[in-house]
Each structure stands twice: as C-alpha cells, then as structure tokens.
Amino acid sequence: MTLAGWLCGLLVAFLGLGAPAVAKDQPPIDDTPRLIGLQHPHWFELSLLDLREDLERVREQGKRALAVYVGMDDCPYCEALFEVNFAEPDIVEYTRRHFNVVGLDVLGSREMTTLEGESMTEREFAVGKGLNFTPAFIFYEPDGTPVFRLRGYHSPYRFRAALEYVADGHYENETFREYLARADPPPRFDPDDLNHQDFFAPKPFALDRSRIPADRPLAVFFEQGECHACDILHTEPLGDEQVLELLDLFEVVQLDMWSEETPVRTPDGRSMTARAWAEDLGLFYAPTLIFFDEAGEEIIRIDSVVRLHRLRSVLEYVLTRGYEDYPTYQRWRMEQGG
Incomplete structure (x- = not known):
C-alpha cells in the first residue's frame, strides 16, 4: 500500500472530521503538573543550535524540511508525543526519512542562531514565534521558508497527516484544513x-x-x-x-x-x-x-x-x-x- 493510501485509510477511519469516533483519537493524558524531565529522542539532530548549519545539512542530505521542535521539561503533552506518537515505528521512520529534527526548550537559556543570523536564547526564539503551547513544530523548506506550524499535542494519526502534508508539499496548493477535509469530507450535522x-x-x-x-x-x-x-x-x-x-x-x-x-x-x-x-x-x-x-x-x-x-x-x-x-x-x- 502506498503512503498516500495508508494515510487516507487512517483519515477515513479515525479523523474525527465526521467519522465515527474511536478511542485512538484521544490517548489518555494526565496534564497535572509534575516532574517529568523529558529527554529528546536519540535520533534528533546533535545541533550546535545554529539553524543555518542545521538547514545546510537538510540540503546536503536531500531531506524535505528542517523540523524545529519546541518543548519543555515537565510537559505532559510532550511526554505523550514521545511515548505515544514516537512509539509507533512507522512515524519515527517517516519523520527521520523526510526531516531533520532539532530540539529546543521553550524556556531555555542556551544561545542559538536563527536562520536570519540573529543570536538569541531559545526562550527568546519561542517568544518571537508566539509559541503558547508545547509541544510545537515549525517546518522550514531547504531554502529557509517556514511552511507549516503545528501547535500543541495531536494524536498519532493527525500528527502523521501533518508530516505527510509537509513531506509531499501539499502546503503549496492547500491549507491543512483543506487537506484533511479532502481526505474525508465532513458530512452535514444537525x-x-x-x-x-x-x-x-x-x-x-x-x-x-x-x-x-x-x-x-x-x-x-x-x-x-x-x-x-x-x-x-x-x-x-x-x-x-x-x-x-x-x-x-x-x-x-x-x-x-x-x-x-x-x-x-x-x-x-x-x-x-x-x-x-x-x-x-x-x-x-x-x-x-x-x-x-x-x-x-x-x-x-x-x-x-x-x-x-x-x-x-x-x-x-x-x-x-x-x-x-x-x-x-x-x-x-x-x-x-x-
């Protein structure tokens, strides 16, 4: 089965844009504040936090985009991303095949360099991007153009849809809303x-x-x-x-x-x-x-x-x-x- 066919099947079965709801739509999340101390997956890029260098590696390796992940310690929604979404081998394989992922801390004090060559802290970068919720992803084309942003936690099927939306370049012709609705047009409801x-x-x-x-x-x-x-x-x-x-x-x-x-x-x-x-x-x-x-x-x-x-x-x-x-x-x- 092709990736497109696989995705379409998932969307039709689970998407929630009118399809019957299932438990997989909403994995259990306890968002009570607590110590979690998350670490990035080992396959995230070992970045020196110069996004220009990270983007250059994307071009050299022929990847579709640079994915900048912004998270934080003690974040139950980030925990769900790592323990639910990234526990699915196909999601990890697809992410690694099409993207290089660089991890940042939304409250971090490490110095970084943006794609525009500006020096700032991770925290300042997150503020500049208006990131209110973690986890978040910003996807950049190899030429540095930001093409998509995914805020907050999304369940595996929708996260996988977002990855394919970027990897296949659907953003060039339609919004993510249109992309999802095209896969499973929402019926009319009373x-x-x-x-x-x-x-x-x-x-x-x-x-x-x-x-x-x-x-x-x-x-x-x-x-x-x-x-x-x-x-x-x-x-x-x-x-x-x-x-x-x-x-x-x-x-x-x-x-x-x-x-x-x-x-x-x-x-x-x-x-x-x-x-x-x-x-x-x-x-x-x-x-x-x-x-x-x-x-x-x-x-x-x-x-x-x-x-x-x-x-x-x-x-x-x-x-x-x-x-x-x-x-x-x-x-x-x-x-x-x-």
Missing part, C-alpha cells in the same frame, strides 16, 4: 449533534466588539458532530466545578465549524457563516477554543488536545489579563509556579 451546555449563549451570534467594547472576555468553542475529542472536553474538563465557575466570567458561544447555515457577526464586525469564519481563522481541529478580549482582539487559542489543567490555566491567564504582562502563556504559567 445542530443537536453538538454537546450543549447551559453556559453557551443562544443565537443570534452577534459577537461584534469593534465599536462598543464588551464587559467581559469572549470564548468561542468551534466544534462538530461525531467528535470524540469534543465529547471528552465536555465530560472531563467542562465537568470540573472550578472551570465552570471561571467560564461564568466569560461570554461563551458554541459554533459548528462546518455550518454554512449559521450566521455570525464576528468580534471584529464582519458578517459571515460559522464555516467561513472557521476557514478564515485556519481552523482544522475540533474542538478549537479561541479567546477574545473585550475589544474583540484574539488573545489565545487552543487548537490541539486539551485536558483539565491546561484549560483551567488558560481561563485564569485570560481573566487575570496575564497576556498584558507576559509575552506568551508559557512565560505567564511558569511565573505562576507551573
């Missing part, structure tokens, strides 16, 4: 197929904050029917009493990210459907949670697997306006003691 909560505001979705600021931040839940990850969000993190208390301080709306019948007035005052807004935002993962301030500016988004501690922490970050004092969520979180 709105009742979504998980409803009492705190979700009813229609109409008049979210415009561009003219008159609101009195509270906004949280938009982009979801879809037949979504195992959405089910877990609603039964686990959204079943926590403290999370519910924090959400009471937000305006909260739920949208079907594929709906062409749901009109929305966006926080910046545009009129479009829920699907068109999701496309405009580049969303490919359900559920995606996007948080906006009182004036309609996006603060942060969670577009990857999320469990209780991360969600609760992000809610606190937004409500305490931590984004005004810290350049990224990660920096704020470390100042709060993890």
